[in-house]
Amino acid sequence: MDHKKLKLIVRxxxxxDELDLILSEQKGLPEEIRDLEDxxxxxxxxxxxxxxxxxxxxIRKKQLKAEVLxxxxxxxxxxxxxxxxxxxxxxxxxxxxxxxxxxxxxxxEAQIRNIEEAAERKAALEERGRQMMEENRFDEISEDMxxxxxxxxxxxxxxxxxxxxxxxxxxxIQETEDEVQEIEAKIERQRVIVEAEAKQILGxxxxxxxxxxxxxxVKLHRxxxxxxxxxxxxxxxxxxxxxxxxxxxxxxxxxxxxxLFEEALSMEA
Numbered sequence: 001m002d003h004k005k006l007k008l009i010v011r012x013x014x015x016x017d018e019l020d021l022i023l024s025e026q027k028g029l030p031e032e033i034r035d036l037e038d039x040x041x042x043x044x045x046x047x048x049x050x051x052x053x054x055x056x057x058x059i060r061k062k063q064l065k066a067e068v069l070x071x072x073x074x075x076x077x078x079x080x081x082x083x084x085x086x087x088x089x090x091x092x093x094x095x096x097x098x099x100x101x102x103x104x105x106x107x108x109e110a111q112i113r114n115i116e117e118a119a120e121r122k123a124a125l126e127e128r129g130r131q132m133m134e135e136n137r138f139d140e141i142s143e144d145m146x147x148x149x150x151x152x153x154x155x156x157x158x159x160x161x162x163x164x165x166x167x168x169x170x171x172x173i174q175e176t177e178d179e180v181q182e183i184e185a186k187i188e189r190q191r192v193i194v195e196a197e198a199k200q201i202l203g204x205x206x207x208x209x210x211x212x213x214x215x216x217x218v219k220l221h222r223x224x225x226x227x228x229x230x231x232x233x234x235x236x237x238x239x240x241x242x243x244x245x246x247x248x249x250x251x252x253x254x255x256x257x258x259x260l261f262e263e264a265l266s267m268e269a
Contacts, residue, residue: 003243005198006256009205011264012194013217015187020214022176022183029169036162043155046143057115064108071101071108201245201254208252219258220246227253 078094078101085091122144129145132138194202208216218227220240225232230250232240240246246255 003260005201006243006245007260007264007267008190008194008197009201009254010217010256010260011267012187012190012202012205013215014261014264015183015190016209017215019180019183019187022180025176026169026172029165029172033162033165033169036158036165039158040155040162043151043158046146047148047151047155050148057119061112061115064112067108068105068112071105075101204247204254208254213251213253215253217254217256218248219261220255221258225251225253225255227251227255 075098078098082091082094085094125145126147129141130147130150132141132145133150191202194205205216213227215227218225220226220232220237223231223234223237225246225248228248228251230248232246232248232255236246240255240257243257243260247253248255
């Protein structure tokens with residue numbers, strides 16, 4: 001390939017490097033923010049689930065207590081009616097109604113006890129979790145063992161940290177916004193040129209970059225690929241020296257002579 005065309009891709013690499021350097025000033029903040037957002041969502045989910053269950057149990061207990069009260073009122077009414085029963089058949093019918101309501105009361109009271117016992121077990125589980133936290137046994141604590149007040153404190157702390165990180169990132173973005181836009185414009189113009197002059201190698205370059213290899217174009221350094229230090233075959237040295245390139249057999253990077261990097265710096269994008 002013509003070394004002039006190679007310089008085009010080298011210059012694109014230099015511009016991408018400039019942009020990567022500026023973006024690196026964000027210090028991994030975007031990733032930290034995503035992790036914190038996940039933490040906030042997870043804690044909110046746990047709190048919402050617990051509140052929903054608590055609310056449902058409270059409503060159910062009220063319903064059951066109302067049913068007990070209603071049954072007791074019916075029993076009282078049936079007993080009053082028994083005193084004025086006209087015959088044994090009528091008296092026995094009222095007795096059956098009383099027995100039925102008494103059974104309903106037992107069922108409702110049993111359900112109330114089940115709800116209360118479940119709440120007690122949950123409280124005991126959370127207390128066990130609190131003790132394990134005091135013993136620094138965090139890796140043994142399951143999600144349902146985390147005490148409610150600890151979750152609420154965690155939510156407050158994580159939310160505050162998230163706000164701080166977002167503010168820090170916004171500040172960095174504002175400080176570098178003009179410079180980033182300028183370099184991005186240069187990159188766009190350079191890509192148009194490379195697309196027209198060296199489309200094939202641009203495809204290889206993009207493939208490497210998209211695969212996480214940011215320094216897709218590297219120098220031949222001490223007869224080796226400076227990206228992974230794999231030695232370049234001797235029979236390729238002269239070709240690289242004459243302005244050609246070599247695809248590293250180990251990492252796939254585009255290896256060129258270092259003078260192309262120096263010459264590319266003088267190119268305008």
